[in-house]
Amino acid sequence: MTPPLLEMLDVDLAVDGRRLLDGINLTAHERRIGIVGRNGSGKTTLSRVMAGLVKPDSGRVRVGGVNVGDDRKAAIRQVGILFQNPDHQIIFPTVEEEIAFGLGQLGHDKQAVAEGTSAMLARFDKSHWAKAAVHTLSQGQKQLVCLMAVLAMAPRVIILDEPLSGLDIPTRMQLTRYLDGIEATLVHVSHDPAALAGFERVIWLSDGRIAQDGPADDVLPAFTTKMTELGGADDISDIAG
Template sequence: MPLIDARNITYAPDGVPVLTDVDLRSDGRRIGVVGRNGSGKTSLARVLAGLIVPDGGEVRIAGAAVARDRKAALSAVGILFQNPDHQIIFPTVEEEIAFGLGQMGLSGPEAREKVMAVLDRFGKAHWAEAAIHRLSQGQRQLVCLMSVLAMRPRVILLDEPFAGLDIPTSMHLFRVLDDVDATLVQITHDPAMVAGYDHVLWLDAGKVAAQGAPQAVLPVFEARMTELGAGDDLSDLAG
């Protein structure tokens, strides 16, 4: 079984198709998911993370059925959202990082030890008692990343988490991720972000338009996006 094993994923909230028969099976270390806004990329990321239960199909990450076994899912897969405020729920940095560790069954002292270890790794031990609302967006996104890394998941899903950050902050966080010993799944509309990846999946209107090596998928994707952009019908650009 591959590390990421998602088969026949269908998701139609209130009867509206969002994902239809999506397959993603890969052992690649760097995986890209591309598509236009509204193509189902974020929904797929949430399904892969076990945050959404699909109407059909199943996702297994590192063998864990992420929708049914939430405790196993915590050590199998983590996710970074575009907006850190959609992820953060506690007032201080230490509490936020410790939450997932507690969900994994660690005691208070065990969780604190791991919290301090990840803070030390980033040179941020002085952040432990810091109020999160006083941090910048980039700093809050780093807290989210540290929270995920503390749980040491096998797969990290990146749902365009750096879209709202300035270039230096984005570059720093990407360098951090480059050194992470985990499989990364990058959700993006920008093909340049995933050009050097191992595997790319192109979603179009909730269906797999193509997937495989980036050199095979991305030129076709870019040609289609260019074709749409050159058209005069704005209804074609509303996705």
């Protein structure tokens, strides 16, 4: 029997005494998976645990059969992540260096790294970006560089942590078209239900727990109704203990 592409079993995580993830159980094969929840629900924490960037206190996280928290070298071949803020992800001064880094991490020699970098830039018709200084790019252009760097490593799963947040409408539409064309499984984390419309599966996260899990047409209306109810109450005055 083929194991699930994504598997989380009894995952718990607490930071400074606050439980951020509580008993997360999840198995998934779908190609387009959304994770929705309001700010502070644990979405970003969950995305980092899925990507193997944060190890849970207990439980198991596997992507493509790899325990991503224990085997980082194997994990980078299975799962990549696109952060909300590309400035938190980019570490090299030029576009080609940023894309080349991941290929080097995979163990490719210099020629293969150079060829892979050139091929990725050409795929997006951005060969003229190769020597560009990253700091001169717009937010949307930086996000595309991050996407190209992740895609160059050919992971089976790509986690998107609010990558369209803060972008203007034309840039958001352009990046969405790029994302729609990706063959890898996408796990898209968002507080905006519109970003997840039409997804095969949506998981609603609330207070670090799964509140609802199912098709987008079932979960998103329920989430929107609940958020509208909260918006009609004096929710802002409620201070967590």
